[in-house]
Amino acid sequence: MSARVRLTVNGEAVERDVEARRALSDFLREDLGLTGTHVGCEHGVCGACTVLVDGWSARACLLLAAQCEGAAVTTIEGLTPAAGLSPLQEAFRACHGLQCGFCTPGMIVVAHELLEGNPAPSEAEIREAIGGNLCMCTGYVTIVRAVALAARGRRAGG
């Protein structure tokens, strides 16, 4: 059983026939080739597949592509400038806020969402924001530092 779905992905209009059971994560990765969205558990716990749906973070493994009719989806590719890195991505690099890099896109999506709504998060607020995303490499310490650095940079940069 398939359905026609129309949505916006990283600002571009997309129209596709999808199987009703097609997860948004598979749709993004396999149908659209946006492999920056990673799949770590497929049951909504690890957060690796986190994307923005209409500006709010969501787990692409727990959404069906067909549910996203009319939605605006933003993936890590949509948060990456055409040239270079965003200040948030640059902060992850500078602070060593990644090791294997598998959780990193999801971490950056939730950190982006946090900073959009809270320009001066406390450490506890940063930890709360990334608390639904698993990282098996860093112990989170440098990820927290990276988000804090990006927040300071945003404030300093106006």
Added chain:
Amino acid sequence: MTPAGEPGGWVGRAYPLKEAARLVAGRGRFLDDLAPARLLHVAMLRSPHAHARIVALDVTAAAALPGVAAILTGAQAAALSKPIRPLIPTAVPIGDWCLAADRARFVGEPIVAVAAVDRATAEDAAEAIRVTWEVLPAAVDAEAGARGEGPLLYPELGSNVVWHDTLTYGDVDAAFAAADGVLRERFEMQRYASTPLETFGCIAAYDAGTDAYTFWSNDQRPGLTMSILAESLGVPQSRLRLTCPDIGGGFGNKRRPAWLLVCALLAKRTGRSVKFVEDRRESLTALMHAAGGVMEVALAYRADGTLLGLSVRDVTDEGKNLVSPTQHNLIKLGNIANGYRIPAIRYEAWSVLTNKCPTGANRGIGKPFMCFAIERSMALLARRLGLDPAELRLRNYVGVDEMPYRTPTGAEYDSGDYHATLRAALARFRYAERRREQVEGRGRGRLLGIGVATSVEPAGTNLASYEIITGRRAASGSAEAAMVRIEPDGRVRAAIGDPPSGQGYETVVAQIVADELGVAPDEVDVARGFDSATTPWLYLSGNYSNKFSVTDTGAVVGAARRVRDKLVRLAAHRLEADPVDLELRDGAVRVRGVPGRALTLGELARTAYADVLGLPPGEQPGLEARHAHQNPLARPMDAARRVPSQLVFANAAHCCLVEVDPGTGGVRILAYVVVHDCGRELNPLIVEGMVHGSTAHGIGAALLEEFRYDEHGQLLTSTFMDYLKPTALDVPDIDVGRLEHPSPVTPLGAKGVGEGGAIPGPAAVANAVEDALAPYGVTVRALPLTPETVWRWLAASRGA
């Protein structure tokens, strides 16, 4: 090897990851991102039973589903391939194929593989397969197995015990007879795993024209996997190519040649590329667990706390592990003394098969349990003697003036000041002050506890240690290979046989090469991952055993120096200069002190590759060198059965402060200090990240993680909703301090750092929780310390 030159001093700098630019943008290339044309996807039908015989198997309905390309049963796999070679030969040869043919021996063991146009179709087909099972009693208790009781996994072996032996070093009986006291305890360790966020996966393709296979996999030990693939498929290694892309975490878990074999057989049958990627449940159920087990410790001591002797009885629950049983035992044996001077040691061990997931390498392999048993014992002994736990350790460490120190079991501690490490940790933790705060807090009803644990952390595995088990030597030593090349345009490229999984080798290798060749790290391109067709590699190649700092570095330095020496010969010839007057700096070979008399790497490369008549007489064209390095500490087993199972020892001290919630039993870590000494730090950013991450693994094992099986061998924790990993809300802001005692036996003075936190972490947290519960008289003998466990202790104590 002479000490590394430091023209740019890049080694030792906190240089941010070169890899980060692609990874933070989602531009990594992980296994599941690869999609060759006409790709088929595999789903596995797995046993729902811990132990059952396959009475009948009907794949007719599944094969008829549209989109299904091929179905491979265990019986077919056994006909089409050879069994996977075990590292430890069994008494009777056992055929262990890539799929189970007649009998499943753990929940999740695959018996049929389906290849279809997409994963969903393959899963539909797997569900349509009809199996008639005869359920058999399951062996779930390794101790029963050690006693010769319980159902047998392989009746032809007559026992579930793969290995049982007693190893004695020094006069243990005399030590115990002379002791003022003996501490006896029994500890258990649960099964857990580091669970890399990317699951294991592979792609296989077959070329009928050349009878050759191409594989892509996030396999972290490709050297060994190549030999297994060749043997099982019956093709020479020259017709296999294995490529590792970016690997999303490994920690030892990322290996399963069997799944590559399944894909290879399906690729040959269909003529198409075939991909298998585990889902999370498959990974937690059937990839690899750290072995659990039981350890009984007897520690003989004098009244002043001096350790005289140690006797350990160790039962290891291997699961259905025919590939690498006894691995945990050998690693425990090599680290049994921890950092202490213990003159007499006895180790009696059983390696026991059970109907559970196969065990294998997991961050630290056996050392977290060994350290847990020793460091818990030290905490209990301190309490018994009325000594501060830090003081008891200081009285027993191997002294810095005793280095290098050979332990009774044959390990060589090359360098380090264990006293200084612990003292630095105590100071950084404000130990005395926190003890006072603990007393004050207790007065107000707060359950605060302080835990101390220290450990040694070896690097590099010496496979010669398997001679203890098998009585013969197959592989031995610890080695790695590397290549450095200056391209015809003067740009530097390097590759090593060790595929990284988050350790930043592209960065560190670039730093090392940059220093040797007088360029900047950004001017060195290091190959991503591994490719058996282009990367120099050995059977021993791979990302395991903390070995980068102790073997890979030597390979990189050696290859870079050969290229450097050739550059100098070329430049001396062209500049008509004496080689001793030349230096490599800022991308050129320069005559020291004569500005302008220099040739850039690009100019020299032109001579080497294009204008070859300009080469010195007898010099070959090209600017490329390969080098392999083996760590000099590895040695064979001696007549007293002493052998270093691991090499080059770093060390660390952990101090943590916890608070137990008396209402819920929840444990919160309020402060965590690590002081470690991994020799010369090649890149402090990466080193600190390793310490954070491995400590978080230790915390997870201490408080949350457990693969819990019921009495029927059913895994009760097979998702991340019940197999709990530490989140950012569980792991504190780990404070890391460091000492640097360079290793005298590694080319750059570096030691291992990847496993350090995971080894003493569980013991440190357990010691702190026990300390917090001191008013309740609790002794921690097993992990994890979940809220339920702690709450039950509190409730029992209150009820009593």
